[in-house]
Amino acid sequence: MAVPLRVLLVEDVPDDAALVLRALRKGGYDPVHRRVETADELRDALQQSEWDIVIADHALPQFSGDDALTMVREEHSDLPFILVSGTIGEDVAVAAMKAGAHDYVLKQNLARLVPAIDRELREAQIRRERRREVESRMLLEEVSAAQAPLFDPRKSFACVARLSVPRLADGALAELVDGGPSGLDAVAVVHRDSTVRAAAQEQRRQEAPEATAARTRSVLTTGEALLEPPPGAAPAGGVLAPLEGSPVLRAMQAHSALSVPLSARGRILGVLTLVSSDPRRRFDGADLRVALELAHRTAFAVDNARLYESAREAVRLRDDFLAVASHELRTPLTALRLQLQLMERLVSRDDGDPRLVDKLERALRQSGRLSQLVESLLDVTRISSGHVVLKPERFDFAEVVRDVVTRLGEEAQRAGCLVNLRVPDHLEGSWDRLRIEQVLVNLLSNAFKYGAGHPVDVGLARIADTDCLRLWVRDHGIGIASEAMERIFGRFERAASMRAYGGLGLGLYISREIVESHGGTIAVQSELGLGALFIVELPLETPERAAVPENALPMRVPGGDGTGDGIGDGFGDGSEGIDRTFGEEGP
Amino acid sequence: MSDGAPLVLVVEDDFEIREALLEILALSGYRTEGAANGREALDLLASGRRPCLILLDLMMPVMDAWGFREQQLQSEDLRDIPVVVVTAYPDPQGRAARLDAAAHLSKPVDLDLLIGTVERFCRA
Numbered sequence: 001m002a003v004p005l006r007v008l009l010v011e012d013v014p015d016d017a018a019l020v021l022r023a024l025r026k027g028g029y030d031p032v033h034r035r036v037e038t039a040d041e042l043r044d045a046l047q048q049s050e051w052d053i054v055i056a057d058h059a060l061p062q063f064s065g066d067d068a069l070t071m072v073r074e075e076h077s078d079l080p081f082i083l084v085s086g087t088i089g090e091d092v093a094v095a096a097m098k099a100g101a102h103d104y105v106l107k108q109n110l111a112r113l114v115p116a117i118d119r120e121l122r123e124a125q126i127r128r129e130r131r132r133e134v135e136s137r138m139l140l141e142e143v144s145a146a147q148a149p150l151f152d153p154r155k156s157f158a159c160v161a162r163l164s165v166p167r168l169a170d171g172a173l174a175e176l177v178d179g180g181p182s183g184l185d186a187v188a189v190v191h192r193d194s195t196v197r198a199a200a201q202e203q204r205r206q207e208a209p210e211a212t213a214a215r216t217r218s219v220l221t222t223g224e225a226l227l228e229p230p231p232g233a234a235p236a237g238g239v240l241a242p243l244e245g246s247p248v249l250r251a252m253q254a255h256s257a258l259s260v261p262l263s264a265r266g267r268i269l270g271v272l273t274l275v276s277s278d279p280r281r282r283f284d285g286a287d288l289r290v291a292l293e294l295a296h297r298t299a300f301a302v303d304n305a306r307l308y309e310s311a312r313e314a315v316r317l318r319d320d321f322l323a324v325a326s327h328e329l330r331t332p333l334t335a336l337r338l339q340l341q342l343m344e345r346l347v348s349r350d351d352g353d354p355r356l357v358d359k360l361e362r363a364l365r366q367s368g369r370l371s372q373l374v375e376s377l378l379d380v381t382r383i384s385s386g387h388v389v390l391k392p393e394r395f396d397f398a399e400v401v402r403d404v405v406t407r408l409g410e411e412a413q414r415a416g417c418l419v420n421l422r423v424p425d426h427l428e429g430s431w432d433r434l435r436i437e438q439v440l441v442n443l444l445s446n447a448f449k450y451g452a453g454h455p456v457d458v459g460l461a462r463i464a465d466t467d468c469l470r471l472w473v474r475d476h477g478i479g480i481a482s483e484a485m486e487r488i489f490g491r492f493e494r495a496a497s498m499r500a501y502g503g504l505g506l507g508l509y510i511s512r513e514i515v516e517s518h519g520g521t522i523a524v525q526s527e528l529g530l531g532a533l534f535i536v537e538l539p540l541e542t543p544e545r546a547a548v549p550e551n552a553l554p555m556r557v558p559g560g561d562g563t564g565d566g567i568g569d570g571f572g573d574g575s576e577g578i579d580r581t582f583g584e585e586g587p
Numbered sequence: 588m589s590d591g592a593p594l595v596l597v598v599e600d601d602f603e604i605r606e607a608l609l610e611i612l613a614l615s616g617y618r619t620e621g622a623a624n625g626r627e628a629l630d631l632l633a634s635g636r637r638p639c640l641i642l643l644d645l646m647m648p649v650m651d652a653w654g655f656r657e658q659q660l661q662s663e664d665l666r667d668i669p670v671v672v673v674t675a676y677p678d679p680q681g682r683a684a685r686l687d688a689a690a691h692l693s694k695p696v697d698l699d700l701l702i703g704t705v706e707r708f709c710r711a
Contacts, residue, residue, distance in 0.1 A: 331601055334695035338607035341698040345614060371695050 002030035005117075008045055009035040010056035010068045011084075019110060020055055020084065027114030038062045039071065046075045053117060058085030058092070058104075066099060073100050078127055080120040084113065129286065136290040139167055144297055153305035154187045157262070157270060160298045161188035168290060169274035169283075171200065171252040175216060176270040176302070184216065184271070191252055196277065200251040213246030215259055219271050225260040225292060231284055240279050249275060258283040260295040264303035272298065326377040333371055340364045376506040390432040390517050392542040397427040397436070397469060401460050404440040408448070412456070415448035417475075422459040427469060429540035435514045442507035443473040443534050451475025451531055467540045468520075476531035485524055518542045593709040594618045596638040598628045598655065599673070600647040604694075608642065608701075615702050617709065625650030629658055632665055639709035642692075645674040645683060656686050669708045 005024065011017045017035050024031045034049070036042045037060065045051075054072050058065035065083050072079055083096050083104040093104045102123075103116045143163050150156040154176060161174035171191035175184040186204045191197035219226050228243055240255040249257055256276040262269045272295050276283060283291075344360045347353070401423050405412075412419050447456040454476035462469050480488060489512045515522045520538035595617045599605040602623075609619045620636055622628035624647040641659075645652045652672065659665045669689040673696060683691065690704050 330694055331604065335601065335603035335607055337695040338604065338611065338698070342607060342611055342614070345611075345698070367695075 002028060005029040005031050006050060006052045007031045007033040008042075008051045008054045009033055010037075010042060010054065010060065010065070011035055012037045012057065012060050012062070016057065016084075016107065019107070020113065023110040023113050024117070027117070029114070029117070039067065042068055042071055046072065051076075051079060053080040053082065053121065055082050055084055055113075058083050058096070059087075065101075066096065069096065069099055069101055078124060080117075080124050082113070082116055082120065084110075132286060135167065136286075136293075139163065140290070140293055140297065143294060144301075147298065147301040150301070151305050151308045153269075153302040153309070154185075156301045156305050157272075157298060158188035160294060161190050161272065164272075164274060164294065165190045166192040168287070168294075169258075170277040171196065171254070171275035173200075173204070173248060173252075173273040173275070174270065175273075177220070177268060184220075187270075189248070191275075191277070193277075196252055200248050203247045203251040207247065213248070215245055215249075215257070216271050216273070219259045219261050220268055223261050223263060223268055225258065225288060227259075227283055227288055228257045229282065231282070240282055242279075249273070253277040255279045256282045258287060258291050260288075260291045262295045262299035262302060264299040269299055269302050269306075322377060322380075326374050329374045330371075330378075333367065333374060337364070337367050337371065340367055376510065379510050380506045390435065390542060392430040392432055394428065394430045395433055397429060397431070397471075398423045398425060398460055400433065400437060401440060401458065401471070404437055404444065405458060408441065408444050411445065411448055415452040417448050417451060417453070418455040419444075420455055420457045422457070422461075424460065424462075427460060427462060429469070429542075431518055431538065431542050432514070435517075439511045439514050439536065440471075442511045443536075446507060446534075447473050447475035447477070447532075451477025453477075454531070462540070463537065469538055469540060471536040471538070472533060474531060474533040479528040479530050480524065480526040480532050481528050485526065488524070489522075592616055592618045593639040594620060594636060595705060595709060596620050596622065596628060596631065596636070596641045598622045598625065598641060598647070598652075599644040600624055601644075608696075611698060611701065612705065615705075617705070624648055625652065625655030625658070628655055632659075638668060640705055641668055641670045642705075643670050643672050643686075643688070645672060652686055653682070671704055671708075 002025075007021075007024065009017050009020065011020070014035070017033075021031055021033060034045050036045050039062065054068070056065045056068045060068075065085070069081055069083075072081055081101045083093070083101045084107055085104070086107045096104060102120050105113045105116055143160050146159050146163060147156045150159060157174045157176055161172040164172045170193075172188065173186065173190075174188040175186050177183065178185045189197065189201045189204050191200055215226050215228070218224075228245075229240060243249055243254045243257055245254075245257075252275045254275040254277060257273060258275075259271055259273040261271055272291065274283065274287070274291055340360060340363050344357065344364065347356050347360060402421065405419055405421055444456070444458070456476075457472070457474040459472045459474075460469065489508045512522050515536055515538065518538050519542065520536060522534065522536045524532055524534050526532035595612050597605055597608045597612070597619060599608065599621070600623050605621050605623070609621050612619045620631055620638065622631055626649045628641070628643075629650075643652050643655065656670065659668070659670070670686065671690045671692060672683055672686055672688040673692045674683065674694060689708065692701060692704060
């Protein structure tokens with residue numbers, strides 16, 4: 001069987017050309033040729049048609065073989081080029097090879113021509129395949145990189161389809177399996193030609209849900225790729241017939257189509273179909289390999305995106321549940337507290353049994369704790385669903401600090417914590433008062449809890465030369481391990497063991513959200529066994545900003561009738577140690 | 588508790604909470620009336636009762652706080668009676684502010700706070 005060969009002959013002598021052609025035919029080729037003599041003719045021939053090989057005479061009257069080589073290389077960096085000449089000096093030949101000719105043959109020795117061509121065509125083929133491999137790898141890398149940040153399975157898949165065109169195919173169709181009636185959801189219909197793309201998209205839109213193309217259904221059920229037309233069948237005259245089959249493929253003018261399944265963890269997630277609209281291009285084994293690799297990576301990305309989506313949904317559901325549950329808890333808690341308070345009043349009013357009074361007080365305290373827990377739960381679900389609005393108002397921060405310390409006096413006393421206060425007389429600014437109190441209560445409660453039996457230092461100062469303040473709370477208790485430092489600000493996190501210290505582990509999370517909503521920062525310094533220092537920095541003025549809903553309630557403070565705590569009047573910015581301790585009676 | 592003692596109207600749909608509030612107020616020397624929703628409250632007021640203060644829950648069936656307040660403000664007779672809102676519900680859109688209440692109390696209600704607030708508007 002004669003091998004068709006498209007030969008471009010750069011030769012001014014027709015007889016010499018005829019000799020070359022005869023040699024080719026003898027060698028088993030069926031040449032289709034054109035002979036050119038001038039630069040213009042050569043340029044024209046290169047532009048008009050595709051060629052398999054250029055055979056050029058070295059010395060032409062109009063222009064040289066070297067010029068011809070240069071011209072060919074301009075258009076086709078890799079088109080096989082063989083120099084044929086009567087006389088070639090070795091240095092000329094070497095120079096020509098260096099310039100890009102693949103071989104040279106002497107006219108007297110045309111027998112060498114065919115083997116040279118054979119080898120050259122083979123090597124050109126190898127170079128072509130290697131280039132494709134590199135391009136495919138680059139495409140795959142690009143696809144992986146583009147997909148990485150996409151958490152939406154549909155976007156992820158669509159991205160692959162778009163990147164495949166036009167490098168891998170003229171058109172692509174990405175279909176995701178979905179549970180709905182249609183079974184398959186087209187997430188992308190792409191084509192290099194925008195008119196064709198529009199027509200194909202229209203076709204897909206019109207397609208009835210049950211009309212999943214037979215080819216896609218086949219891929220879905222077998223889990224095997226489908227290549228049409230199958231490799232091996234020789235197309236007539238090198239041109240493929242348009243494919244029958246789905247209207248979408250017809251709209252894309254498909255002459256060859258490759259469908260691969262996306263499967264991950266044993267399930268088929270969708271089908272990627274690549275289309276060639278070029279009657280001369282047929283998808284082959286190499287294309288199939290690339291497409292399979294593409295599908296593999298895409299399936300992985302799509303699967304991940306799906307998992308991410310369901311995780312987010314689970315979190316949403318959980319947060320919704322928390323909000324409802326904690327709200328529902330408030331109603332009986334309210335009734336309970338009212339009754340307990342009522343009982344307390346009745347008993348003490350009627351000179352009741354002091355044991356009864358004591359027990360009621362304990363019961364009330366516990367219900368107070370319950371209430372606090374419910375409040376933090378509600379608070380945290382509000383904050384984490386982005387529902388917090390700050391309501392800034394002008395007030396004296398120093399006064400609020402003193403106030404909160406006083407209110408927590410009883411708790412401090414029970415914990416055996418002497419509170420050292422270093423707070424200026426006044427520090428005016430605007431913040432959300434309720435939320436700031438919340439932060440103060442949280443930091444102090446933590447200090448009493450984890451630093452029981454030791455003094456607690458509380459300081460406040462304006463940071464020199466800035467419009468910011470610094471608030472710090474230091475305890476001398478168990479301290480925090482360095483691995484736990486970042487975690488303790490997370491939701492439901494605690495550094496020490498859960499059982500020993502009670503609470504839900506939400507306080508610091510809420511405090512950080514509040515501080516950061518004000519435009520401030522909160523940080524901790526600690527060493528195990530040496531206590532912890534929490535530092536809050538806040539701007540003096542809080543811009544009006546919507547973040548969370550109003551009526552967000554602060555944590556309830558257990559009632560204290562306020563034993564006095566030390567009040568300091570020193571200033572400083574917290575970097576010096578606390579140098580005075582005050583007795584309970586005050587300075 | 589004399590007939591001259593000031594009257595407090597408690598509008599709250601949860602039975603237990605309403606009863607507890609009524610009892611606390613009675614103990615503190617007030618006369619009390621209870622209503623389970625805005626509609627009942629309006630009916631009570633229509634029958635001639637004039638409380639010195641209305642304790643108003645936000646969310647109630649039949650007619651909620653906003654419905655009640657709208658009606659109350661339309662009546663010359665009733666519009667000057669101060670309203671204190673008592674609520675457990677979160678209020679993302681700040682709708683409670685629209686009620687233009689004299690004060691807000693949040694559940695679970697602190698007794699001292701409650702009595703203190705009532706005293707501001709009614710002398711027992």
